[in-house]
Amino acid sequence: MGAIAFPTPQAEILARRESLLAGLAALLPPECLITSEDERRAYETDAFTAYRRVPMAVALPRNTAEVSAVLAYCHEQGVPVVPRGAGTSLAGGAIPQEDAVVIGVSKMNRILEIDYANRFARVEAGVTNLAITNTVSAEGFFYAPDPSSQLACTIGGNIGMNSGGAHCLKYGVTTNNILGVTLVLVDGTVVEIGGPAMDAPGYDLLGLVCGSEGQLGIITEATVRILRMAEGARPVLFGFPTSEQAGEAVAAIIAAGIVPVAMEFMDKPAIEICEAFAKAGYPMDVEALLIIEVEGSDSEMDATLARIVAIARAHGVKTVRESKSAMETAAIWKGRKSAFGATGRIADYICMDGTIPTGQLPYVLRRIDEIVKHYGLRVANVFHAGDGNLHPLILYNVNDPGEAEKAEEAGNDILKLCVEVGGCLTGEHGVGIEKRDLMHHQFNRVDLQQQLRVRAAFDAQWILNPAKVFPLDGRAA
C-alpha cells in the first residue's frame, strides 16, 4: 500500500513543537494532553490501517470550552487539527499527519438529557452510538442509525461521516436523525445549530455539517431524535439460485409497497466465508442470499412476511427460513454481522462502499467479478439491497507486496464503475483519504470548486482535517 499521498509536514510547525506543546499544556490539564511518542502512536491511524502518521500531539478536552480554547490556539498558530471520535473510520477520516494536533472527543461522554415526551436525547459528542440506544431502551426507545461499529463509534464521528447502517432503508441515515449540534468553529467560536424542535431556522447548517468529515468545525454536543421501538422484529432468510433473481425479488417487494426495515444481500463467496465462521445454517447450494427483516406486532409480521415470501417464490427462491425464535433470529443475523470479521480470518481485505441504482445490480456484480479477476484477486459481496449500498470485500495477501496495491486499484475501478452507472463513491463510510483522489470522477471542476468555496467559508486556512475529502491539487477556490 502507499498510493495515497500525504502533504509534506510543515517543517516550520515541527520546529515549533516544544512551544506549541507548552501552549496546549496551558489550556488543558496534563491528563488531557498526550505528547509522548508511545502514547501518540495509539492515534496514528483509524480502521483504515494501511496508512499511519503519528500526530504531533493529542488533545482530549473534557468540554466545549476546552475544545474551543484548543481550536482557537491551533488556528492562531496555524497548526492543522484532526478531529477524532473513536477512530473507527474505514476511509481514513481520522488519520492524522505529523504536523497536526488530534482533538479527540473521547472524554466528552456524558448523556446530558433524555426527553421521552419530546422524543430527543442530548449527548456529548464522545458518547457511543450504542450507548444512546442502551440508555433509552428500557423505556422502549432507540436511536435509529446503526453502523456496524456502533459498539465503539461515537455520535460525533457519526455526524462527521453521516453514518448509515443496516436499518436506514426505513429510518434514514444520521442526517435524518439529528436535531441539533453544538459546533466549535475553527477560530474557537461556539455556535448552537438546531435543538429539540423538529427543524431549525435559516440555511440548513445542520445538514451541511452532517457528513462534512470534520472540515467545518468540531461537534461537541448533539441533540438526536429517539424513536419508539417497533413491537417486534423478525428476519427471514432467502436463498436464490442467481443474483439476478434475488435482485428482481427486491424490486418486486418494493413495487408491492413493502419497505422492510432491512434487506441484506450476500453473494456465494460471502455466504461461504460467513457460514464457515458463524455456523449460522446458511444454505450452501445457492448463489445469493437475502436477509429481509420486518417489524410490527406478531400478526403484522406474519401478514407482511407472507406477502414477501409469496413474492420470493414467484422469483424462484430455493430456500426460505423464517425465524421462529430469538435464537433463530440471532443465528440469521450472526452470519451477516460477522461478515467483516469472518473475512478477516481467512485473508486481508479492503471494504468498498459505493452505491448504485439497484436496477444496475446484476450488471455491476458481473463487472465487479471481472475487475477483481483481472487483478488476480477474489471478492465477496455483502450489501444493503434496498438502497444499493455495496460493500465488496476485496481479498488479498498483505505479505505479497504486489497484492495490496492491486487490491487498491481494483477497489478504485469498482468505485469508478459505481459512478459510471449513476451511483456514488461512498454510501456511508465517507471519502476520507481513501476516496479523496477519486472525487473528480464523481464531480467536475465546477462542482468541486463550489464545495471548496463553501468549505472556505468555515475554514479559509485549511486548518481542519486538511488532507481529507478533496484532492490535494486544485484546491485554490
Place this chain on the structure above:
Amino acid sequence: MIVVRRPRDEEELAALVREAGGQGAPLTIEGGGTRKGLGRPVNAGIAVSTGAMSGITLYEPAEMVIGARAGTPLAVIEAALAEKGQMLGFEPPDFRRLYGTDGTPTIGTVAAGNLSGSRRLWGGACRDSLIGVRFVNGTGEIVKSGGRVMKNVTGLDLVKLQSGAWGTLGVLTEVIFKVVPRPEMTETLVIEGLSEARAIEAMSAAVGSPFEITGAAHLPGLDGTPPRTMLRIEGFAFSVNYRTGALAGLLRPFGALGRLDAPEAEALWHDVSDGALLAEPRDRAIWRLSVKPGEAAAAVAAIRATRQATAFYDWAGGLVWLATPETGDAGAAVIRQAARQASGYATLLRASDGLRAEVPVFEPEAAPIAALNRRIKASFDPEGLLNPGKMHAGL
C-alpha cells in the same frame, strides 16, 4: 415594472445569470408564483421563472426515486407517482388558499422552501427526501450535488443547504427525491373536547407508541366547533386495523376515539398542512412556530396573554400555526420570545409587503451564524444577485 424571463434550459438560465451579473441587475426567482407573499420583498427588476424548464427526467419506482426539472408542476409529479402506487413522503403543502394565489406549485419551489406538511412527523421533512440537485449559482455556473441514490455521503451535502435557502444560493434547475409507497389504507382517529395542553399529552403518547403515527394535529375549536385532536395511521389494511384498535386502547385515558370518514379526513389533513384553516380573514398575519412539542401550548398561552391569536397545532405540537391581527409588529417580539422560550423559532409566513419589509420574516440569526451565512452566501453568489434580501438583509 418587472421583466419576466423564462429560460428554457439550464444553459439559457446560466447565460441569463451571467448577463445579469454583468449589469449588476439582481434577480427574483419564481416557480409557479403561488407563494409570492412569502419572504421579505425582493427589490429586483428581473424575475426569472423556472416554468419553462419542466418535465420528469427520471422515475424508477423499484428504486423509489424520482427526478424532475425545477419548473415541473407538483401535480404532474404526484400524478406520476400515484400511477405507480407511490408518493412524496413529506406531504408538500399547497399555499394557494393561504396566499389567495392561483398558478401551479412547482417541484423546484417545494425543494427550495423545504416546506413539509403533516406527514413530516413520521416521514421527515422535504430536505430529508431530497437527495440530488442541479442548480445555477450566482456566477452563472451549473453545479450538481447529491444524485439519484439514497445513500450518498460523497463530498459536502449542498443538497441540504439548497433546501430552505429559498433560491438565495442558486436557482434550482433539477431536483431528485426519494419517494415512499402510497399507503393501502388511511385511518384518522379523533378525540373531541381536549384542552390544548391535554391534547399535546395525548399526541405525545400516540407518537411515543410503536404505531407509526403519520399525522397528529389539534384544532382547538376553530369556528365554534368542539376541539378535535386528530391522529392518522397508514399502511396495509391488516396493519391499520390492528393499530387503530391498539391506539384506542392506549389513549383511553384521554377519552373515546372516534373515526373520521375518509373524504372528510383527507380534506381536513389538506387544510392542516396547507394552513388553510387560518386563511380567512385575509388581513391577519400568519406565523408558523417550530417548537419543542411539549411546550407548544404554553407558548400559545403566553402569546394570547398579550394579543388576540387563533392557533392550531400540527406535528404533535412541534408546529404551531398562528393568526394574529397585523397591528404593530404583528406580534413579532412576543411571538419570537414565546417560541424561543419553547426551544424553537417563528417564521412570519404571511403579512402585507410593508410589514414584511419591516419585521424580520425569518428568525433573526445569532451574530456568529449571521457572519457564517453571509460567507456561505458569498461562496455561491458573490454579487448578491439571487433573491437578495429574501431571507435576511444582505443574504
